[in-house]
Amino acid sequence: MIVRDRLPLKRIWPQAWRRLLILLFFDCTVAVIYTVFKHHWISLNGLPVAPLASALTIFLAFRTNAAYGRWWEARSLWGQLVNYSRALARQFLTMLDDELEPKDRIPLSKQLVLHQIAFPHVLRCHLRKQTPFSEIQSILGKDIADEMRRYKNVPAALLVRMGGLLKQARNEGMIDSFRWTAIDENLTMLANIQGACERIKNTPLPRQFDYLPRILVDAFCWLLPLALVEDLGLMTPIASTLISFTFIAADLMSREISNPFDNTIHDTPMTALSRTIELNLREEMGDEGLPREFRKQLAELQPVDGFVF
């Protein structure tokens, strides 16, 4: 996610320069043919271009809205994940009774919080198609990481494990049915958030939304110098290229934000959010009762070059 005030031109330029260069060459050619060689038939009345520009603006606005809708929904889902993680951690720590006799294991409530810490990391890796096992190993231990390797959908498997731990707590008399139901509802919300994120990830913007504006932008950019050359003469390339750049940039930017889980600068800042969740939950849980290898000293993340990932 971009947090700096200005979006540097160099971010747009690499994707736009080829189209702009070709258009600039075409604009110059049109201007020279009209002005120097006096081929006035080449100019086009501005009247048909103006409605095309209006139609194009509607298309672009429509797609930008749709793309922004996806981006914002992704961000909202991760906001919900932060809230539910905190709520679940509170429930694990306060609704599970203390273990009656000390056992040779991490207390179940803390095990559940550790699983909850791992869940956002695993979901992030799942969405970015990154391997989560090193992180699982560090948070939950090697045995669980090895167990998770058997699953294709690791976040879902982790939720099942959390359900299993809750069941174990119930069998050991640490929780009654009412509290179990309350916690299970929040676990279901995690599954819903995962499902919604997967829907955004796996369902692209309808191709018609993506393809048609691009074709229309190209058509408009090619027609534009023909409409401008009669009035602007040799200045046509400057005006035409600038106007074309506006449309091309709008086209590119809306396309980029439509995929919020693609490990780019336009992503939902999942790394930063999962770190925030981890910091919050570790603070709530405390280090007591945890073996040394499960303790962590982590810092808040800062934007890197104006971007939060």
Added chain:
Amino acid sequence: MLQHTRHIIFATNFSDACHAAIPAVARWVDMLQCKLTLLHVYNADRLLYRDANALLQSFFAEADNYPQCQRVLMSGDPAEGISEFCQRHRDALLVLPPSDQTGLPRPWHRSLRARMIQTLPIPIWTLGRTLVGSALAANSDRHLGVWLSSPEEGLAHVRQAAQYATQTGSTLHLLHVVPDVNEGSLTHTLRTQAPLGEEYAEEWLTQVAASLDSAQRVEIHVGQGKARRVLPKLIRSSGAELLMVSQNSAIERGLFRSEVSSIFRECCSGIVSVPLAAHSSLTISSPPAVLEEVA
């Protein structure tokens, strides 16, 4: 060499390409169960240590949860810094993503990757082009490609690839591009002994494949035409997710400067340049000054 890697050095300048390489690095770390070092060399004239350190700490933040991860901050010239650090870690794999594509000509640009590939005695992983948002790098390596450009480059990289393929249970794909036959082909035979016909090339690769004891499954892919155009097609058709190349064919030597071969520009897979065997016996005359600081 690659299969014995116990240390990955990820040299970063925080570019988009570096971010795009994160899934691939995460996969390497998990697969090889190795130590990860995030290395940044900053210009002390332009950036304060505190700011550089804050950037480094926030880059690839998930690595803090990896079992073995350290962040190393150095000041000075990036090429010298990376080189000096890598010279002291001969068991490492250096991850060096390409710089961001600006779309503008860079007449005075000196390729850092080319310099590293030429001088360092360790394998270097890079990308043909920035694969932002691609799922490719996160897949498991079940298909490993090796590009054999000519017999003169030797078979060291092929043997290493074969060992690596055996250890990871991957299929090894031997790739070769036969140049177009035209009037200029006469000079081709003066420069190299590479076969000029597809049948001869297949025969040569079959011999190479037979000499590899360790590889379990070997497939041969030969194409004819310009390497820049044909090699990406061969990689795609073979399904190779990682391409191993020799140090010689990884770089293109120009009159004034060397750069990473433009043949790889359109390749969508990770590329590992394997150093010449002779390099592994390089010795350092004097211990280098310790510049880095574990951040």
